[in-house]
Amino acid sequence: MTAPPYDGFLLLSFGGPERPQDVMPFLRNVTRGRGVPDERLAEVAEHYLHFGGVSPINEQCRRLSAAIRADFAANDVDLPVYWGNRNWHPMLADTVAQMRDDGVRRVVAFATSAYGGYSSCRQYRENIAAARDTVGPDAPQIDKLRHFADHPGFVEPHADAVRAAFARLDPERQAAARLVFTAHSIPTAMAATAGPDGGRYEAQLAETAALVAGLSAPGRPYDLVWQSRSGPPSIPWLAPDINDHLEALARSGVDAVVVSPIGFVSDHLEVVWDLDTEAAETAARLGVQLARAATPGADPRFVAMIRELVKERLVPPAAEPAGLGRLPRWDTCPVDCCAPARRPASA
Ligand SMILES: CC1=C(CCC(=O)O)c2cc3nc(cc4[nH]c(cc5[nH]c(cc1n2)c(C)c5CCC(=O)O)c(CCC(=O)O)c4C)C(CCC(=O)O)=C3C
Numbered sequence: 001m002t003a004p005p006y007d008g009f010l011l012l013s014f015g016g017p018e019r020p021q022d023v024m025p026f027l028r029n030v031t032r033g034r035g036v037p038d039e040r041l042a043e044v045a046e047h048y049l050h051f052g053g054v055s056p057i058n059e060q061c062r063r064l065s066a067a068i069r070a071d072f073a074a075n076d077v078d079l080p081v082y083w084g085n086r087n088w089h090p091m092l093a094d095t096v097a098q099m100r101d102d103g104v105r106r107v108v109a110f111a112t113s114a115y116g117g118y119s120s121c122r123q124y125r126e127n128i129a130a131a132r133d134t135v136g137p138d139a140p141q142i143d144k145l146r147h148f149a150d151h152p153g154f155v156e157p158h159a160d161a162v163r164a165a166f167a168r169l170d171p172e173r174q175a176a177a178r179l180v181f182t183a184h185s186i187p188t189a190m191a192a193t194a195g196p197d198g199g200r201y202e203a204q205l206a207e208t209a210a211l212v213a214g215l216s217a218p219g220r221p222y223d224l225v226w227q228s229r230s231g232p233p234s235i236p237w238l239a240p241d242i243n244d245h246l247e248a249l250a251r252s253g254v255d256a257v258v259v260s261p262i263g264f265v266s267d268h269l270e271v272v273w274d275l276d277t278e279a280a281e282t283a284a285r286l287g288v289q290l291a292r293a294a295t296p297g298a299d300p301r302f303v304a305m306i307r308e309l310v311k312e313r314l315v316p317p318a319a320e321p322a323g324l325g326r327l328p329r330w331d332t333c334p335v336d337c338c339a340p341a342r343r344p345a346s347a
Pocket residue numbers: 014015016017027030031034036040041044055056057112113119120184185186187228229230231263267268269270
């Protein structure tokens with residue numbers, strides 16, 4: 001494959017600290033101007049410090065970059081692979097400056113979030129606009145790739161992981177075990193304005209849950225619940241929380257669950273703390289056996305999906321827009337998508 005119109009690929013992610021002294025500066029970057037109370041920051045800092053101040057996310061991005069590089073090379077995609085983050089080093093503006101220094105002019109960007117909404121989509125577009133602004137008029141153009149919530153390269157690894165998690169439950173508990181999907185909670189006001197006509201974060205997650213359940217456990221009842229809420233209690237966020245839901249399930253007699261974090265592409269701190277530590281403790285206290293399903297990480301199907309998304313952008317497209325669901329797919333968000341707009345955002 002020849003690469004026009006692009007001459008660079010950007011892996012765009014959240015970023016995380018990798019040593020204890022970086023935890024608080026990272027958290028201040030994440031929450032700047034967002035009214036997250038100090039006590040919540042101190043609490044979240046403890047979660048990071050529990051793992052030696054090392055978030056898993058940067059290492060996951062290094063591994064994913066390496067896998068993308070290998071996949072591109074094996075499939076004649078001749079694009080240099082760059083990586084930049086929203087909240088921690090390598091910071092996006094530094095990466096964009098590096099691209100400019102390397103003579104890169106037009107970049108296709110993959111953000112590590114499958115869904116629409118402010119945190120998962122628009123904020124990355126704002127980050128691109130701000131980083132280009134910092135670098136100046138000779139910054140490369142950067143086009144963000146579309147959402148991939150229903151792409152088989154995302155849905156199928158999740159479905160396999162759910163099947164594998166059921167197999168880890170005690171055999172006598174498997175038949176009645178409940179399938180529970182989780183995603184990052186967001187304020188209900190943010191959920192209402194997600195996507196071009198609102199509600200798209202929840203709608204995409206509901207569809208992805210149905211697709212993963214349909215492939216992995218057809219006919220089995222499942223739920224979609226939320227995790228990792230922050231912000232003051234006075235502001236409503238999507239509910240129920242996974243821990244409250246485990247209580248409700250236990251009260252109704254459920255004694256085993258598979259938890260599938262479809263809101264995430266890899267085992268972020270939210271997964272290894274909020275699920276593997278906190279929700280696992282809740283389940284243990286309730287006598288509920290919990291098997292947490294894996295995330296795609298650097299699954300070859302997920303990596304191939306990234307290449308296919310890039311190929312969709314060639315003119316003429318070298319791949320059809322793939323997807324298993326029925327919700328509309330669109331390539332480029334309207335500039336005012338996920339309003340209220342707080343900062344300038346790239347298209
Ligand atoms: C929808 C969504 C995703 C999924 C989409 C995506 O992946 O982008 C996501 C991912 C992530 N969130 C992460 C970390 C944090 N998120 C926070 C705070 C917040 N997240 C929010 C939403 C989301 N977040 C929101 C509405 C807030 C409130 C403040 C605000 O409006 O911005 C805070 C502040 C402390 C706290 O309150 O928890 C931290 C530390 C990490 C890195 C983990 C690691 O280190 O492995 C990742 C991948």
